[in-house]
Structure formats: structure tokens, C-alpha cells
Amino acid sequence: MKNLRVTIIQTDIAWEDKTANLQLLQSKIDNIQEPTELVILPEMFNTGFSMQPAPLAETMDGETIQWMKKIAKAKKIILTGSLIIKEGDDYFNRLIWMLPTGEMGIYDKRHRFAFAGEDRQFAAGRKKLIASANGWKINVQVCYDLRFPVWARQMPADNYYDVLIYVASWPEKRIHAWKTLLQARAIENQCYVIGVNRVGKDGNDIYYNGESMIVDPLGEILYNQQDREDVFTTSLDKEHLAQIRNRFPFLKDADNFKIL
Numbered sequence: 001m002k003n004l005r006v007t008i009i010q011t012d013i014a015w016e017d018k019t020a021n022l023q024l025l026q027s028k029i030d031n032i033q034e035p036t037e038l039v040i041l042p043e044m045f046n047t048g049f050s051m052q053p054a055p056l057a058e059t060m061d062g063e064t065i066q067w068m069k070k071i072a073k074a075k076k077i078i079l080t081g082s083l084i085i086k087e088g089d090d091y092f093n094r095l096i097w098m099l100p101t102g103e104m105g106i107y108d109k110r111h112r113f114a115f116a117g118e119d120r121q122f123a124a125g126r127k128k129l130i131a132s133a134n135g136w137k138i139n140v141q142v143c144y145d146l147r148f149p150v151w152a153r154q155m156p157a158d159n160y161y162d163v164l165i166y167v168a169s170w171p172e173k174r175i176h177a178w179k180t181l182l183q184a185r186a187i188e189n190q191c192y193v194i195g196v197n198r199v200g201k202d203g204n205d206i207y208y209n210g211e212s213m214i215v216d217p218l219g220e221i222l223y224n225q226q227d228r229e230d231v232f233t234t235s236l237d238k239e240h241l242a243q244i245r246n247r248f249p250f251l252k253d254a255d256n257f258k259i260l
Helices: 018-030 063-075 143-147 172-189 238-247
Strands: 004-010 038-040 078-087 090-098 104-108 130-133 136-142 163-167 192-196 199-201 207-215 221-226 230-236
Touching (some): 004 018, 004 192, 004 207, 078 163, 104 136, 136 143, 143 163, 143 172, 207 230
Parallel strands (some): 004 038, 038 078, 136 163, 163 192
Antiparallel strands (some): 078 090, 090 104, 192 207
């Protein structure tokens, strides 16, 4: 049972300034000293959570995708986070799961944040992405998805995932919900949960205080940081996960259902 080394980057994001953000993140990644296999960035890490997709969107061979390929290859890591992608006439808030080989997986945010008008600017995703890293199965989702537990619920057909990741731009005003729901998702799905949020103010004067978290399968908080930038690396314990599931086999009692 191999452990998984993960690094989360809680950072401020320059409003709609790709060059500044990619330079900043490059520096943060270059300065990671500990061995790591997976580096996680916040939602819309290259622009901030903007509802102006037309001037900011990229294609799947655009600047930011190429930057992710370069970083993942040079550092021999998996690199993930979301950005604005255009396909045809649609815009997506798309999470990229970039492998060191240049291969990638994608997940389009399913639940668009109508409160901010995201539903008017972006198309909804329809498919989950259960990725893998070092023998771990990882469910990746984006911000507002956290409020909808059915979309994250463990299902026997998926053979159960081990880690649930949320990349986010979650404001300080509603941070209590963020923290509570991250723990709830860990407990109900008997998995590690990682939430990576940003800090600082955006171009709409909305303040983000971070509160990025790593939660174990019992809901215990292993890491939590607020109100400042931070780069944190840790190891997720596969034996600990297996022991919890064996000792408390709650998943087998869950309801069966289908998402239509």
C-alpha cells in the first residue's frame, strides 16, 4: 500500500492577469523542496473567478495548457487546477489533470454558481473524472460541486475512490459551509478530502481567506490554513484508509442509485 505525496498551493491570484499568475505559480512550484507526486492549484488559477470568459478563454493547445505540460514534465509531477476553456461556441470551467507524459484528463464543472452568473456564461459538465496516481483513485471536482453530495457519492460501480479533491474560489463570507462540507464529504464517502482555495481580493472586491484543508476518512482535519498564502506538502496514508474502511464498513450499507 503506497502512500501518496501531495502538495497544495493556496495563493492570491492576480485579477485576469495570466502572465503574472503563471510566473507566480512557476516560482512557487520551483521552490517546493519536499518530494511530491501531485500538485494542486485553485479554481481558475490563471485568471481568478471571472465571469468574462470571451477575452480570457483558451483552447486545449493554448498558453496555460502548454505551461502545465512543461511544468509536469520538468518536475515529474501530476499538476491539476481549473481554467477557462472554449470548445465550439461553449465555455467551460475545466479542471485539467496533467501527467508528466503530457497526457491529460479533463473534468468540466457540473454545478455552475448561478449566484454569480456562472450558469449564464459557462456550459455544464456531464461526466465525472476518476483519475489515478500511484495506485490511488482520485475524484476531482470544482468549488460549487461541493454543495451537491450526490455528485460525489461513492458508488460500487466506480469501485470506490480514495481521495476527493475540490479546487475552489470560495469567499470568506461563506467559509463556514466550505469547512463543514469538506468534512462531511470525507465522513460520508470514507475517503481523504482535499480542498484547495485561494486567498486575497478579486476584481469584484470579494475577499477569500483560504481555509484550504486536508481531511482524513474519519473527518479529522490534518491541515488547515487561513488568511495567508501557503505551499504545503504531506503524505496520505493508504494503510490508514484501508483500516478505517475495514473497521467501519459503512459503504456497503449505502443506497444504490443512478444519476440520469
